[in-house]
Amino acid sequence: MRLVPLECVKTNTIIGKTLYDSEGRILAKSGLVLTQPIISKMKDIQIPAIYIIDEYSSEEIDDIIKPELRQEAISTIKESFSNINRITVADKFSKKDEKYFNNIQDMAENLIENILNNKNVLLSLVDIRSMNNYLYSHSVNVAVISLVLGIALKLPKRQLQYLCIGALLHDVGETFIHNEILMKDSELGLEELLILQQHPTLGYRYLSDAYNLSSHSKMIVLQHHERPDGLGYPDKLTDDKINNLSKIVSIADAYDTLSSGRPNKKAMFPSDVLEYLMSNAGRMFDYDMVNTFCKIVIPFSKGTLVELSNADVAVVQETLPNFPLRPIVKIIKSSNDNIINKEINLIDETSIVITKVVYDL
Structure with a gap:
């Protein structure tokens, strides 16, 4: 596949x-x-x-959570977010909202248990989503990615609960942003960008009266766009002032956005996403967390067709731990007929790199 x-x-x-x-x-x-x-x-x-x-990729790639649980989670987020008053944040979190957010907390428990019971906790599957449903699918994917990173960082279960709930709600403030800005299919202007950058504050203010939500989860909503170098928003916090759970969600948010795309931006090449995270480690993202994250991501799933720097085309066979950009590949197209069907370990062949994903031969 x-x-x-x-x-x-x-x-x-x-x-x-x-x-x-x-x-x-x-x-x-x-x-x-x-x-x-x-x-x-x-x-x-x-x-x-x-x-x-097809003939090159007949094996199924298992999602890290059950497909039916993913759809249930998306529906839960959609139902909760759709019931938020879009007119003004002056309307405080009320009793009528509690049942929706109780559902989110229950869903967080289900996601945690599902992932903890998965023996192979590696990220390889890109979630397919309609751009019309982007906010809800993105929220669920960020929660799943955050949990995988949180587990890799050996967080205790209570922290995983705070993390998952905060990740599911991290973009709740976007429900107060006009849809024309969220779904614009071209670059945002300065004024539009400033409006969009209000969403962490808007979400945090909305949730401020939600007493059954942990302060850790609320802080994720407020801080998930802060940066260690102090150039993030809304408060330009520096590294030691940013909640560690917020740092995890920041990485997950960026990874999902870049790898799946947005209405105004195409998805990036898998290795470019990892290169982006690594090149910005210590500035935009926590350095140690990025290093851990890059060890648990499989950017080229088994069955992916790739072009190599020597112009050969190969199909990915396996990705070894700690080397996400250097999988084992099998040559399926080459000017040298003698190496067709030969497997090459790119960890050993240091002069060869993957240059692009191929979709049609």
Whole structure:
């Protein structure tokens, strides 16, 4: 199974992973042969890419959480966020909101248990989402990524609970931002950017009266865009002033945004996302946390087609621990017929690097 941009998908392609619409209903089941009407429907709801099965990638990639739990979590976030009054933050958190946020706390428990019971806690699957459902899917994915990093950092379960709830709610302030800004398909102007940057404060103020939410979770909502170098927002805090759980969510938020894209920005090449995080470690992100994160991410899942710096095309076979950008690959296209089907460990072949992901041969 491999991820392919929708514009590269052809009719008669086999879907590798079940797709859902913005209401959580099944749009296309795994194993379905795609027709043009189905592809058109996917374009209509702004699905950027899908997983497919072909001769190079027949094996399924398991999500780190159960698909049905992911959809349930998205629905929980959507229901909760949709009931927030968009008109003014002067309306304080009220009793009517409590049931929705109790549901979020219950969902956090389910996510934690699901991930803790997963023996292979590595990040490899990109969540396929409709841009119409971006905020809710993003919130769930950031929670999942944060938990995986939190587990790798050996956080106790109570801290994981605070972390997961805060991650699920980290963008709750965006419900007070006009949708034209959130879904704009071009770069934001300065005034729009300043409005968007209000969302941590707006979310924190809204949650300030939610007494059943931990202060640690609320602090994540407020601080997830702060930076160790003091150039973040809203309060330009420096490293020692930023809550450690907020630092985790900052990394997860950036990773998910960059790897899956936004309405006004295409997804980045997997290795470029890791390079971005590593090059900004110590400035935008916590240095030690980024180092740990890069050891638990698989940017090139098994079955991914890649072009190498020597112009050969290969299919990824395996990624070894601590070397996410140097997988074992099998050559499937080369000017040298003698190396077709030969496996190469890029840890040993230091002169060869992956230059891009290939979607069609």
